[in-house]
Amino acid sequence: MEPLLKVTGLQKHFPIRKGLLQRQTGAVKAVDGLDFEVYPGETLGVVGESGCGKSTMGRLITRLLEPTGGKIEFQGTDISHLGVSGMRPLRRDVQMIFQDPYGSLNPRHTVGSIVSAPFTLQGVEPEGGVKKEVQRLLGLVGLNPEHYNRYPHEFSGGQRQRIGIARALALKPKLVVADEPVSALDVSIQAQVVNLLDDLQEELGLTYVFIAHDLSVVRHVSDRIAVMYLGKIVELADRKSLYENPMHPYTRALMSAVPVPDPRRRGVKSERILLKGDVPSPIAPPAGCRFHTRCWKATDLCKTQEPPLLELRPGQRVACHHPENAEGATVPGARESVEVKITKAPEAPEEPKPTKAAEPAETTEPVKAAEPEAEAAAKSEAEAETEAAAKSEAEAAAEKNSSGE
Ligand SMILES: Nc1ncnc2c1ncn2[C@@H]1O[C@H](COP(=O)(O)OP(=O)(O)O)[C@@H](O)[C@H]1O
Numbered sequence: 001m002e003p004l005l006k007v008t009g010l011q012k013h014f015p016i017r018k019g020l021l022q023r024q025t026g027a028v029k030a031v032d033g034l035d036f037e038v039y040p041g042e043t044l045g046v047v048g049e050s051g052c053g054k055s056t057m058g059r060l061i062t063r064l065l066e067p068t069g070g071k072i073e074f075q076g077t078d079i080s081h082l083g084v085s086g087m088r089p090l091r092r093d094v095q096m097i098f099q100d101p102y103g104s105l106n107p108r109h110t111v112g113s114i115v116s117a118p119f120t121l122q123g124v125e126p127e128g129g130v131k132k133e134v135q136r137l138l139g140l141v142g143l144n145p146e147h148y149n150r151y152p153h154e155f156s157g158g159q160r161q162r163i164g165i166a167r168a169l170a171l172k173p174k175l176v177v178a179d180e181p182v183s184a185l186d187v188s189i190q191a192q193v194v195n196l197l198d199d200l201q202e203e204l205g206l207t208y209v210f211i212a213h214d215l216s217v218v219r220h221v222s223d224r225i226a227v228m229y230l231g232k233i234v235e236l237a238d239r240k241s242l243y244e245n246p247m248h249p250y251t252r253a254l255m256s257a258v259p260v261p262d263p264r265r266r267g268v269k270s271e272r273i274l275l276k277g278d279v280p281s282p283i284a285p286p287a288g289c290r291f292h293t294r295c296w297k298a299t300d301l302c303k304t305q306e307p308p309l310l311e312l313r314p315g316q317r318v319a320c321h322h323p324e325n326a327e328g329a330t331v332p333g334a335r336e337s338v339e340v341k342i343t344k345a346p347e348a349p350e351e352p353k354p355t356k357a358a359e360p361a362e363t364t365e366p367v368k369a370a371e372p373e374a375e376a377a378a379k380s381e382a383e384a385e386t387e388a389a390a391k392s393e394a395e396a397a398a399e400k401n402s403s404g405e
């Protein structure tokens with residue numbers, strides 16, 4: 001099958017400028033060489049700790065950002081450097097759902113005008129008129145079509161996210177990039193929204209890139225999962241392989257942090273791998289394997305040689321010199337599969353296909369406050385629907401960089 005989206009060597013380096021002359025003194029290597037494909041009808045989950053480049057990746061593939069390097073192909077067309085007019089037809093096909101349902105909806109606009117904005121911007125007249133179509137969309141996402149004239153503040157967080165979803169679906173997109181769509185919501189609401197996205201995918205034949213900061217949320221909805229660390233994909237595998245046989249130590253560590261669904265078993269045997277230290281700065285990522293400063297298996301090789309992302313099992317790509325669960329896998333010569341004993345072994349999470357009910361709610365840890373940065377990003381992205389988007393984005397980036405972050 002031809003991929004819907006194909007990404008090769010994708011990079012985004014935000015320049016850091018200092019001084020009066022605004023000379024570039026360095027760069028935030030937010031995304032630093034990604035290779036992956038997204039196939040029609042599938043959900044690719046993308047996980048990793050905060051700051052590892054997930055949102056930047058999402059904004060690159062929706063072309064809210066311009067890549068520094070690499071290639072993005074959508075349905076076989078290179079869209080890496082398309083300008084505003086070149087992107088216009090594509091804006092219909094590729095949509096984004098943002099993390100922050102408060103910041104991403106303009107408080108001064110009614111729900112009706114928010115959801116109908118894509119039609120206006122694209123000059124599309126839906127069959128039966130805009131109002132009727134917007135009401136249909138509101139119904140589709142489980143909102144009352146009568147609430148057309150209400151304002152965002154009259155809705156709860158979960159309802160606002162439904163409004164954002166309705167807006168994203170207005171133009172019948174092919175690819176929807178959902179950037180932590182439930183992270184800012186109450187745990188009790190998260191499952192409803194995830195299930196809604198899941199149902200809509202089936203109904204409308206959508207393809208998703210679903211970004212989350214932990215594995216519990218994407219687990220139920222993803223066909224394949226990419227694990228990111230410091231701007232790179234460290235492991236990419238189908239869901240079953242990833243959960244049953246994680247091969248990258250970082251995946252294993254993330255996995256061990258996923259709470260056990262059954263409350264009676266919570267705490268029993270669920271020993272965790274605690275990652276030491278913080279994520280290093282993407283301005284100067286560690287040499288060799290970027291994870292070596294926190295990896296309990298790191299050897300001298302890891303400190304000097306960057307492990308490439310290789311397919312070690314069918315459908316499972318891993319970037320590690322000493323992968324876990326490597327029995328029977330094709331581990332290339334340079335990679336001695338040394339099994340280093342971990343004092344605390346994580347419990348293998350059970351795999352059962354989730355019952356569609358409230359499971360994610362139970363397994364998801366309380367939501368931390370939305371990262372202010374992501375929030376700001378979402379805000380600027382909401383405006384990004386206007387053509388001025390790319391520009392204000394660039395300005396925001398410039399601003400940020402000059403502040404020396
Ligand atoms: N516009 C920007 N200018 C400079 N640095 C940025 C910008 N956007 C994101 N970053 C940096 O890039 C890194 C990755 O950020 P982000 O993609 O938001 O990660 P995630 O979504 O995984 O939390 C972070 O270090 C962040 O500070």
Ligand code: SF4
Pocket residue numbers: 248249250289290291292293295296297298299302307319320321322323
């Ligand atoms: S390459 Fe080395 S440091 Fe990196 S994850 Fe594998 S074992 Fe750990």
Ligand SMILES: [Mg+2]
Pocket residue numbers: 051054055056179180374
């Ligand atoms: Mg983010």
